[in-house]
Amino acid sequence: MHRFRLNKILALVPMVALALLASLAFLSPARAEAQVVAKTNIYRLYNPNTGEHFYTASLGEAKSVTTAGWQWEGIGFTDSTSSEDGSPVYRVYNPNPGGRHHLTKSAAEKNWLVSLGWKDEGVAWYEAGDGNLYRVYNPNSGEHHYTRSAGEANYLKSIGWRLESTNAWKVGVEGDYVPVPGAPFRLEASSWGYPAIYEVQTDGSLKEVERKLSDVEKVAVAIAEKYGSGTDYFLINDVWGLKLTVLKRQNGSWSVFRNIRINWNGGKKTNTGVKKIVAKAPLDNNGSLWKDGADVNPWFTATDLYYEQSPTYVFGGISHGRYEAGKGYWNAQGFHEGYSDWANKPASSRHGGTGCTCLDNDDAKWIYDNIPVNTTVYAF
Helix, strand or coil: CCCHHHHHHHHHHHHHHHHHHHHHHHCHHHHHCCCCCEEEEEEEEECCCCCCEEEEEEEEHHHHHHHHHCEEEEEEEEEECCCCCCCEEEEECCCCCCCCEECCCCCCHHHHHHCCCCEEEEEEEEEEEEEECCECCCCCCCCCCEEHHHHHHHHHHHCCCEEEECCCCCEECCCCCCCCCCCCEEEEEEEECCCEEECCCCCCCEEEEEECCHHHHHHHHHHHHHHCCCCEEEEEECCCCCEEEEEECCCCCCEEEEEEEEECCCCCCCCEEEEECCCEEECCCCCCEECCCCECCCCCCEEEECCHHHCEECCEEEECCCCCCCCCEEEEEEEEEEEEHHHCEEEEEHCCCCEEEECCCCHHHHHHHHCCCEEEEECC
């Protein structure tokens, strides 16, 4: 009797478990996503020149657009490449100058735009998933933008975009993606302002692998590698080319950090060769080097420092330096503020002086504030 009842109860357990699993699967969005026949990534790219976003289900097209100058923004959302999963999403293109792409689930909207001269590019993909896609519109540029992020949609709305739909069509839930085929793989692009090689990860994220240097930058890096520096900075002073190149060492490697225009300079009187930053001139309360009651040469960073028993008379009888008891007059060559109205004067009109390198005020201050003593300076 008891054995019969126990067997009957045990026979019901698998049935109950299956029913429970079925109910859980019915409630789970992940299951609905798993049943998509041909789920695919929709890649999102950005044009830094026009502000336009571009969406494509084609990885090949995404790669091509990136190398053409668009910024890779990864996976915008997921949908499907099969009509078995949902309704079609159409893509049309405005062929007029500055033309943009437009995406819509509405055949009527697509046909209306085509009647106005837009090019019908057919079905882009098919909707599929449990997530909502927000569609916003910029009334100033005429651009539409699509995102599954409520935060991004609300931010754009706060700065003047119009929220046209909170459910333009169905997409995968936020964070859903298909591992990018062939990833990791590399792309060469200059979309971020300089040529570089980037690596696309399986989740669509991007990381910079190698910056591709110009020939000039390669020479600068080679010089820094040859002479080294006592700090993580290295300066290359092209006294006749009127350019100061700042390199920075990061993770053991040198790279060009910034280029600074030289206003005018001492030309042949500038001491060339390999030297170091040896001192920063003392400043008065106005941020200028003080000498016997006169302000001269703000933000003076010295590469050659020496003392003289009498002042060196330049700039209307004022010395570069100041008197220090027991040493004499502080004098030097180096970098300091120049005058921007000299920038376009011919070389023959530039100050011959004592060989200092003159910069715009902001640049001279940046050197003074950021380049440490003991930094190597290569001047030629």
